[in-house]
Amino acid sequence: MKTMTCRQLSGPCDLAHTGTTADDVINAQDKHLKETVKAGDDTHVAAREDMKGRWRKPWAALGWYRDMKKAFADLPENPA
Numbered sequence: 001m002k003t004m005t006c007r008q009l010s011g012p013c014d015l016a017h018t019g020t021t022a023d024d025v026i027n028a029q030d031k032h033l034k035e036t037v038k039a040g041d042d043t044h045v046a047a048r049e050d051m052k053g054r055w056r057k058p059w060a061a062l063g064w065y066r067d068m069k070k071a072f073a074d075l076p077e078n079p080a
């Protein structure tokens with residue numbers, strides 16, 4: 001398991017997501033953005049819009065996914 005924060009995933013806060021793959025933390029971030037915006041948090045609106053755009057145009061977001069996967073791969077494993 002590794003940890004990536006909201007901020008490391010292009011978001012505005014330091015909430016930590018843990019997962020075994022980059023997709024796990026990306027999905028957790030997507031859920032986190034949806035929930036915070038739904039709860040009325042203005043600071044996450046821009047990041048949420050960016051994420052929505054990525055799902056709509058995956059080919060345009062390949063660079064971002066590649067960066068996130070590389071960042072995840074470079075992280076140390078969480079202590080057990």
Ligand SMILES: [Zn+2]
Binds near residue numbers: 012032
């Ligand atoms: Zn956040």
